[in-house]
Amino acid sequence: EKPYHCGDCGKSFSQSDHLVKHMRSHTGEKPYCCGDCGKSFSRRDHLAKHMLTHTGEKLYTCDDCGKNFRRSDHLAKHMLTHSSEKLYRCGDCGKSFSQSDNLTDH
Template structure:
């Protein structure tokens, strides 16, 4: 059950706190500011992730080769070099790519 509904878009949430955070997408409010560069974010977790750019922290490590990454998405992309997975396919020719940017460039 999701009793808290956004008046702007109608999306419903289980907790009021999640609705409050969601509403920042509509208002543009960014209350979480990086002390190093001044960039601001609507979610605390986004600030935490951003701060890795300043600290160099790389908490996501590839189990296959030991290489570390600052972002989970970067690890996911990297792991495709080991698995050979190519989830992005060209609708015109069928060629597949490991990264969406490569499909776009194609």
């Protein structure tokens, strides 16, 4: 059941706080401000991720090679370098890549 509805786009939510967060996508409200650089965010978790750029703290470690990352999505992208699976193929020469960025650069 999703009783909370957005008046702007009609999207529905199961919890009122989810609707509040969603409404910021329409209003542009960014109530969470970085005390170090002044950059603002619509969500607290986005500010928390941003704060890692100031501390230099790297919480995510690759089990294969030991390289450290500040963000889990960066680790996930890095993990593709260890994969033998190459999903991105060049239509011109046939060379395959594990990351779309590498195909684009090629």
